[in-house]
Amino acid sequence: MAYVNENYLKLPGSYLFANIARKVNAFKQEHPDADIIRLGIGDVTLPLVPAVIEAIHRATDEMAKAETFRGYSPEQGYDFLIEKIIRHDYNSRGIELSKDEVFISDGAKSDTANMQEIFGPDNVVAVTDPVYPVYVDSNAMAGRLGDYDSKTGKWTNLVYLPCTAENNFIPALPDKKVDMIYLCYPNNPTGTTLTKEQLKEWVDYARENKAVILFDAAYEAYITQPEIPHSIYEIEGAKEVAIEFRSFSKNAGFTGTRCAYTVVPKSVKGYTKSGEAVELNALWNRRHSTKFNGVAYIVQRGAEAVYSEEGQRQIREVIAYYMENARIIREGLASSGLKVFGGVNSPYIWLKTPEGYDSWQFFDKLLNNAHVVGTPGVGFGPSGEGYFRLTAFGSRENTVKAIERIKSVRF
Amino acid sequence: MAYVNENYLKLPGSYLFANIARKVNAFKQEHPDADIIRLGIGDVTLPLVPAVIEAIHRATDEMAKAETFRGYSPEQGYDFLIEKIIRHDYNSRGIELSKDEVFISDGAKSDTANMQEIFGPDNVVAVTDPVYPVYVDSNAMAGRLGDYDSKTGKWTNLVYLPCTAENNFIPALPDKKVDMIYLCYPNNPTGTTLTKEQLKEWVDYARENKAVILFDAAYEAYITQPEIPHSIYEIEGAKEVAIEFRSFSKNAGFTGTRCAYTVVPKSVKGYTKSGEAVELNALWNRRHSTKFNGVAYIVQRGAEAVYSEEGQRQIREVIAYYMENARIIREGLASSGLKVFGGVNSPYIWLKTPEGYDSWQFFDKLLNNAHVVGTPGVGFGPSGEGYFRLTAFGSRENTVKAIERIKSVRF
Incomplete structure (x- = not known):
């Protein structure tokens, strides 16, 4: 009889991004015209550079x-x-x-x-x-x-x-x-x-x-x-x-x-x-x-x-683009009174959710009131509870728009 | 203290292809002008097809x-x-x-x-x-x-x-x-x-x-x-x-x-x-x-x-090329009295080494007398002893030449 590796059966489901998708889809159904901006996932969006x-x-x-x-x-x-x-x-x-x-x-x-x-x-x-x-x-x-x-x-x-x-x-x-x-x-x-x-x-x-x-x-x-x-x-x-x-x-x-x-x-x-x-x-x-x-x-x-020389120059431009997004997110959120971390040496901005919001409540609030999708910090481990991740990998236009919207939300 | 996975320490060295390389290099040093043909490795040689x-x-x-x-x-x-x-x-x-x-x-x-x-x-x-x-x-x-x-x-x-x-x-x-x-x-x-x-x-x-x-x-x-x-x-x-x-x-x-x-x-x-x-x-x-x-x-x-239609046509041509090599190897070796297997539904030809030769002795004989490199069967497990693998992935010219040379060797 072929036995399985039972350690696999101990793994909790990896529901983080599935849950996010479910919530976003439900919101979309109710608000088909909402322009949802995703700043949640750690995937790049700019094309490969010409040298590559x-x-x-x-x-x-x-x-x-x-x-x-x-x-x-x-x-x-x-x-x-x-x-x-x-x-x-x-x-x-x-x-x-x-x-x-x-x-x-x-x-x-x-x-x-x-x-x-x-x-x-x-x-x-x-x-x-x-x-x-x-x-x-x-x-x-x-x-x-x-x-x-x-x-x-x-x-x-x-x-x-x-x-x-x-x-x-x-x-x-x-x-x-x-x-x-x-x-x-x-x-x-x-x-x-x-x-x-x-x-x-x-x-x-x-x-x-x-x-x-x-x-x-x-x-x-x-x-x-x-x-x-x-x-x-x-x-x-x-x-x-x-x-x-x-x-x-x-x-x-x-x-x-x-x-x-x-x-x-x-x-x-x-x-x-x-x-x-x-x-x-x-x-x-x-x-x-x-x-x-x-x-x-x-x-x-x-x-x-x-x-290569061109390769280095080109990727530095791309990184600078993302890091300008990071600055916009970081400074924008800080100016609206949120406590923000990261974003200086990293494309990730980690924010403390405001009083009264846990990670998922903040997710819901942002989705409902700003039509912005981020990642609940608790998805990365127990000490992530009460935190939230935004990423700098979006387009400049969307990043600016998302931050303007978040700034107008009252928590 | 970080313990290692001690199962790794039980593995025998993977000396098969290293041994082959060592023997080929030694032969080359003694016979710098020898035109060595390699029919040992299971790697393809024809380019990717145009559709790909x-x-x-x-x-x-x-x-x-x-x-x-x-x-x-x-x-x-x-x-x-x-x-x-x-x-x-x-x-x-x-x-x-x-x-x-x-x-x-x-x-x-x-x-x-x-x-x-x-x-x-x-x-x-x-x-x-x-x-x-x-x-x-x-x-x-x-x-x-x-x-x-x-x-x-x-x-x-x-x-x-x-x-x-x-x-x-x-x-x-x-x-x-x-x-x-x-x-x-x-x-x-x-x-x-x-x-x-x-x-x-x-x-x-x-x-x-x-x-x-x-x-x-x-x-x-x-x-x-x-x-x-x-x-x-x-x-x-x-x-x-x-x-x-x-x-x-x-x-x-x-x-x-x-x-x-x-x-x-x-x-x-x-x-x-x-x-x-x-x-x-x-x-x-x-x-x-x-x-x-x-x-x-x-x-x-x-x-x-x-x-795609072209893709299928093109890869079929490549496979047919290799399989014609397989036929040449199989029939050539058989005609010289060697017992051969495979090569009909496979790019691999498996041959029984002649009386008096184990896998490595046959390898040496082929290298020394035909300047052809194959793979000793014992390298694939104990029941491979007394066998030898040739592959159909060479060029037509080399395949033909290699078989002509092997046919002229007296075992």
């Missing part, structure tokens, strides 16, 4: 001729892309990496979800709260989190590190020993960041406790303040304890084109039960080459073009 | 404009592709599927490796031997296979179903009860097939034992004999017990472009320890949407073009 488009066209033409056709990519990705990543994203910040420490993949979602597979089942996992749900769900599927308690919205064996206005969104070191720590900075969903000093506390903690930090830097390109670290490897000692996830989704609009990369320095170790140190790089390489078959050549060429 | 190229160019242009830009794909894939798959690959053979039973992915390798995640750890796994190593390694990583015995080349808890000339490459039903059965037909590496009647025995076995068949049909497009089933769902009852993997890699040259799909009918069930039936479709959907983020839009448009 040209590179994909060129690579596609190569695929049309036997002499230049490419079959299987190396599972780890082509050197032409890995070399540019290392030079541009790391060497420029004083970080040295070897080519076999960088793994090209189809997405930071896949990598952050799959990385836990190389770890044993007994590790204690810690996540900031609120959090990107993939870190939690992938560990729950692997049986690392115990049981889900629908009353608290928490897994029994998961360590939650609350990040709220009260602690200025800076997670405190856990009082219980943890082994795998997911950190995402600039943060999704709160849009907040950590300074080098704050991040160093975590690196030191991991070194002392032989823990591993899974650092998601998918929003790195949105950092505007020079003192904020772009890579965890800017922190001394991080190469001993941290794996870093990066993506072309948000810096170059690749959400529908799929390319990302993950850095696993050879100096990062895990341990056997008998205490022997094991290079995680070797385990991830084995996982990546057994359960994955490389990214499309044409897509890797597109990603490479992001690093 | 045009579709990718068109889709790329869509990605260049805000009005037609696409962000995140549905994780399960776009309906435009799923609908064509169902109509063309299934309805045409009398098989009905609903759209949410088909999952687009980046490769059959990923899917065949990942699918075991939705199953419990205690299932007994069976594979045909020789076998595509991914089925074995992915289950070993999940801890389902016990320990690897380097003397026998076998995992202690894995059930091997020998497929050799002695049983005409038809796997016998296991004498021990098994729960997850990997079948690949047309087979990699042997190139052999099963008739509907032979496949029905497995479907009946699975129904009787509540087992699940993981059916890899990646080479389906190479079937030339009308009586050979293209899909396991042509067998009565298979929709209750079988998951089917398909790919655009081998039928349309997508090894470097990455698109595949997996069919998980809602009627296929797994079981909890307490005996409750669970739809595997729901579990896979959860896995696919949590740990994967969809295939690139431009690639899905390319795959869609495979189903």
